[in-house]
Amino acid sequence: MVNFNRRQFLFAVTAAATAGAALGMSGLxxxxxxxxxxxxxxxxxxxxNGVKAYILPNDSGLVSALLRVxxxxxxxxxxxxxxxxxxxxxxxxxxxxxxxxxxxFWDRYLxxxxxxxxxxxxxxxxxxxSSKVEKLIEVGAYSIFEPRFEEKPLEEEKKxxxxxxxxxxxxxxxxxxxEYRKKLYGENHPYAYKIAGEPEIIKQATVEDVKEFWKGAKxxxxxxxxxxxxxxxxxxxxxxxxxxxxxDDGVIKEIPIVRPVSNSIExxxxxxxxxxxxxxxxxxxxxxxxxxxxxxxxxxxxxxxxGTDSDSRLFKELSEKQGLVYGIESDYSSSKxxxxxxxxxKTGADPEKVLKGIFVVMSSxxxxxxxxxxxxxxxxxxxxxxxxxxxxxxGKLDEIKKRxxxxxxxxDSYRGLRQVTPQQVMDAARKxxxxxxxxxxxIKRIGTSK
Numbered sequence: 001m002v003n004f005n006r007r008q009f010l011f012a013v014t015a016a017a018t019a020g021a022a023l024g025m026s027g028l029x030x031x032x033x034x035x036x037x038x039x040x041x042x043x044x045x046x047x048x049n050g051v052k053a054y055i056l057p058n059d060s061g062l063v064s065a066l067l068r069v070x071x072x073x074x075x076x077x078x079x080x081x082x083x084x085x086x087x088x089x090x091x092x093x094x095x096x097x098x099x100x101x102x103x104x105f106w107d108r109y110l111x112x113x114x115x116x117x118x119x120x121x122x123x124x125x126x127x128x129x130s131s132k133v134e135k136l137i138e139v140g141a142y143s144i145f146e147p148r149f150e151e152k153p154l155e156e157e158k159k160x161x162x163x164x165x166x167x168x169x170x171x172x173x174x175x176x177x178x179e180y181r182k183k184l185y186g187e188n189h190p191y192a193y194k195i196a197g198e199p200e201i202i203k204q205a206t207v208e209d210v211k212e213f214w215k216g217a218k219x220x221x222x223x224x225x226x227x228x229x230x231x232x233x234x235x236x237x238x239x240x241x242x243x244x245x246x247x248d249d250g251v252i253k254e255i256p257i258v259r260p261v262s263n264s265i266e267x268x269x270x271x272x273x274x275x276x277x278x279x280x281x282x283x284x285x286x287x288x289x290x291x292x293x294x295x296x297x298x299x300x301x302x303x304x305x306x307g308t309d310s311d312s313r314l315f316k317e318l319s320e321k322q323g324l325v326y327g328i329e330s331d332y333s334s335s336k337x338x339x340x341x342x343x344x345x346k347t348g349a350d351p352e353k354v355l356k357g358i359f360v361v362m363s364s365x366x367x368x369x370x371x372x373x374x375x376x377x378x379x380x381x382x383x384x385x386x387x388x389x390x391x392x393x394x395g396k397l398d399e400i401k402k403r404x405x406x407x408x409x410x411x412d413s414y415r416g417l418r419q420v421t422p423q424q425v426m427d428a429a430r431k432x433x434x435x436x437x438x439x440x441x442x443i444k445r446i447g448t449s450k
Contacts, residue, residue, distance in 0.1 A: 040056065040390070040396060040399055040400065040403075040409070041056075042054045042055055042056040042227075042400050043055045043056070043057075045235055045238060047219075047238070047239060047242060047243045048243065048247065049219040049220065049242075049243060049245055049246060049247040049248075050218070050219050050220025050221075050222075050247055050249060051219050051220070051222045051223075051224065051238075051242045051243065051245075052222070052223050052224070053223070053224040053225075053226065053238050053242075054223065054224070054225050054226070054400055054401075054404060055226045055227075055230060055234060055235075056226070056227040056228075056396060056397075056400060057228070057229065057230050057234075058227070058228060058229065058393070059229055060228050060229055060393055061129070061130060061228075061229050062127065062128070062129060062130065062228050062229065062393060063126075063127070063128055063129070063130055063133050063136075063226060063227065063228030063229060063230060063393065064125070064126075064127050064225075064226075064227045064228055064392075064393035064394040064396075064397045065125065065126045065127070065128070065133075065136055065140075065224070065225060065226050065227075065397075066123055066124070066125045066126075066223075066224070066225040066397060066401070067123070067124040067126075067140045067143075067144060067222065067223075067224055068121050068122070068123045068124075068222070068223045068224075068225065068401075069121060069122045069123075069144065069217050069221050069222050069223075070120060070121060070221040070222075070223070070252050071120075071121070071122060071216055071217045071221050071250065071252075072117055072118050072119050072120045072121045072122055072195075073117060073118065073119050073190070073193055073195045074119045074120060074190050074253050074255060075213070075216055075253055076213055077213070078201045078205070078209060078213075079193065079194060079197055079198045079201055080161065080165075080194075080195075080196065080197015080198055080201050080202045080205070081197070081201070081205060081209055081210060081213045082117050082122065082195070082213065083117045083161060083195060083196055083197050084154075084157060084158065084161055084197065084202060084205055084210060085122070085149075085210050085213055085214050086115050086116070086117045086122050087115075087157040087160065087161060088147060088149050088153060088154060088157055088210060089115070089122070089124065089143045089144065089147055090102060090103065090106040090110065090115060090124070090143070091103045091106070091153050091156070091157055092147055092148055092149045092150050092153045092154065092157070093147070093148030093149075093150045093153065094139065094142035094143040094146055094147050094148055095141075095142030095146040095148075096142070097139065097142060098148075098150075099148070099150050099152065099153040102139065102142075102143060103153075105135070105139050106124075106126075106139075106143075109126045109127065109128040109132065109136065110124065110125065110126055117195055118195065119190050119191075119193065119195065119255060120252075120255070122217075124140065124143070125394075127393075127394070130228065130229040130230065130231065133226070133230055133231055133234070133237070134231065134237050137224075137237050137238060137241045137242070138241050140224075140241075141241040141242050141244075141245075144217065144222055145217075145219070145242075145245050147214065149207050149210050149211055149214070150207075151207055154205070154206075154207055154210065158202055158203065158205060161196070161197060161202050162199055162202055162203070164196060165196045165197055165199055165202070168196050169194075169196070171273065172271055172272050172273045173271070173273060173280070173445065176269045176271070176443060176445055177282075177443070178192070178194065179267075179269075179443075180282065180284075180441060180443045183261070183265050183267075183441045184261065184284055184285075184286065184441045185258055185286075185338075186258075186259075189256060189258065190255050190256070191255075191258065191337075191338070216250050217250065218248050218249055218250030219242070219245050219246075219247060219248065220247070220248075220249045220250060221250045221252065222242070223404070224238065224242065225397050225400060225401060227393040227394075227396045227397040227400065228393045254337075255336075255337045256337070257290075257337055257338070258286045258337055258338035258340075259286065260285060260286045260287065260288075260439055261285065261286065261439050261440065261441060262439060263439060264434075264436075264437050264438060264439065264440055264442070265440070265441045265442065266441075266442040266444070267442070267443060267444070268443075268444040268445075268446055269443065269444070269445050269446070270445075270446060270448045271445035271446060271447050271448060271449075272448050272449055273447075273449065274346075274445060274446070274447030274448070274449060275447045275449050275450075276447050276448060276449065276450060277348055277447060278346065278347070278348050278447035279346070279347050279348075279351045279354075279444060279445060279446050279447060280344075280345075280346050280347075280444075280445040281343075281344065281345055281346075281347065281351060281354060281355060281358075281442070281443070281444055281445075282342060282343070282344040282442070282443050283342060283343050283344075283355075283358070283440050283441070283442040283443075284340060284341065284342030284343075284440060284441055285340075285341055285342070285434055285438075285439055285440035285441065286338055286339065286340060287299070287339040287340070287341055287432045288339060289332075289334060289339035289428075289432060290334050290335060290336060290337065290338060290339045291334045291335050291336050291339075291406060293334070293339065295424075295428055295431070295432075296334055296339075296416075297413075297416040297417055297419070297420050297424075298420050298424040298425055298427065298428040299332050299334070299339065299341070299428050299432065300332060300334075300413075300416075300417060301375055301378060301379075301417055301420045301424075301425055301428075302332070302365065302425050302428045302429055302432075302433075303330050303331065303332035303341070304378040304379075304382065304417075305365070305370055305374060305375075305378060305425065306330045306343075306361070306362070306365060307328060307329050307330030307331075307343060308329060308330060309381075312330070313361050313364065313365065314328045314329075314330060314343065314358065314361050315327070315328055317357065317360075317361050318345075318354065318357045318358070318361065322357060323349075324347060324349040324353060324354050324357060325345045325346065325347045325349070325354060326346070326347075327345065327346070328343070328344070328345035328358075329343070329344060329345070330342065330343045331343075331344070341432060341433075343358055343362075345358075351444050351446070355436070355442075356436070359434075359435060359436045362429070362433045362434075363433075363435065365425070365426070365429035365433060366426060366429045366430045366433065367426075369422045369423075369425075369426055370422050370425055370426075371422060372421070372422060374422075375417070375418070375420055375421075375422065375425070376418065378417070379414060379417040379418045382414070382417065383410070383414050386410060390410075
């Protein structure tokens with residue numbers, strides 16, 4: 001792990017013609033660090049068909065991998081087909097391998113069988129010994145670009161997906177928070193999608209439905225992440241297996257920008273999963289402080305100071321001082337499409353009294369300044385909690401993925417937070433934290449269980 005102000009000077013070269021000639025590959029772009037690398041300085045390989053690979057070699061003896069396609073639920077016409085395709089990429093046969101063979105491979109090397117589907121991506125992670133990396137690349141290439149989507153495994157996976165949907169949606173809270181998301185983002189916004197799928201669509205899904213959807217998963221949408229003891233000829237192996245597919249560019253579909261709600265929306269739900277006298281509260285709002293906005297670091301620091309730990313203002317006031325809640329937290333998350341801020345808690349006290357307390361504490365952030373020392377401590381604590389995650393290959397892979405997605409490293413984030421001033425925190429609070437009756441969505445889940 002690199003410490004700040006201690007980063008090694010690196011020499012990097014991007015030379016498609018030179019690297020391609022040396023490797024016997026045409027049109028290959030390769031960025032390799034030639035001198036000492038920092039612990040998170042990865043090589044970047046871009047094939048002529050658009051496939052990209054990010055490689056961080058080390059001597060751990062193991063490899064963490066991720067095959068990520070920039071293609072997900074945002075691209076589907078029938079709700080849940082992306083999720084079903086994810087299942088079949090692992091269990092539906094691929095290239096020369098039948099469904100039993102692909103299932104056996106992914107059962108062995110997919111951690112907890114936790115492939116995933118989001119609005120923008122389908123991801124297949126793997127953890128395996130170095131000796132199996134070439135097999136991963138081979139089977140992975142077939143799974144992504146030559147899936148069979150056989151009938152028998154389709155019917156089996158439909159049953160599993162339906163069980164997954166029941167497990168997720170069967171909780172009383174699911175429907176309540178789905179309504180919350182629809183009110184917050186808009187009835188038809190992708191952020192309100194049920195990515196797991198709609199049961200009736202899954203039941204009626206055919207092989208042709210899945211094949212039609214997967215036609216859009218083109219080579220230029222695939223990213224390969226490898227961290228660990230990779231073979232010395234890893235660039236050749238990636239070109240051999242992923243590079244044999246012709247270029248046929250797909251388009252990354254953009255998610256619509258989320259707009260702030262224009263008034264206060266407050267609603268209550270009876271919650272059979274909560275005891276009488278208990279309540280669950282969540283209030284959230286959308287802001288313009290999206291990724292790369294000038295206020296992002298001030299907002300992140302505002303979040304840290306307001307409600308992310310036991311040293312935050314919300315916890316100290318409502319839990320320690322007034323005893324109204326056991327735990328309470330704020331949450332700021334920024335993406336290219338939205339800057340969300342919210343506060344949530346469970347309570348056995350009067351919900352209205354708790355809500356009044358939340359808004360009073362938020363108002364205090366607008367008038368009672370924090371100190372530069374408060375900011376230093378929060379930034380340092382965040383860094384200290386994050387560094388242990390970077391010790392293993394999977395943590396390093398996640399960090400590289402964040403850098404690829406955002407162009408921002410954890411060092412950048414730390415420096416950005418340290419440079420925030422008390423005045424910037426107060427300005428962000430005044431600009432973005434609502435008063436009661438402002439522009440937000442509030443859900444109150446009131447316990448009914450005896």
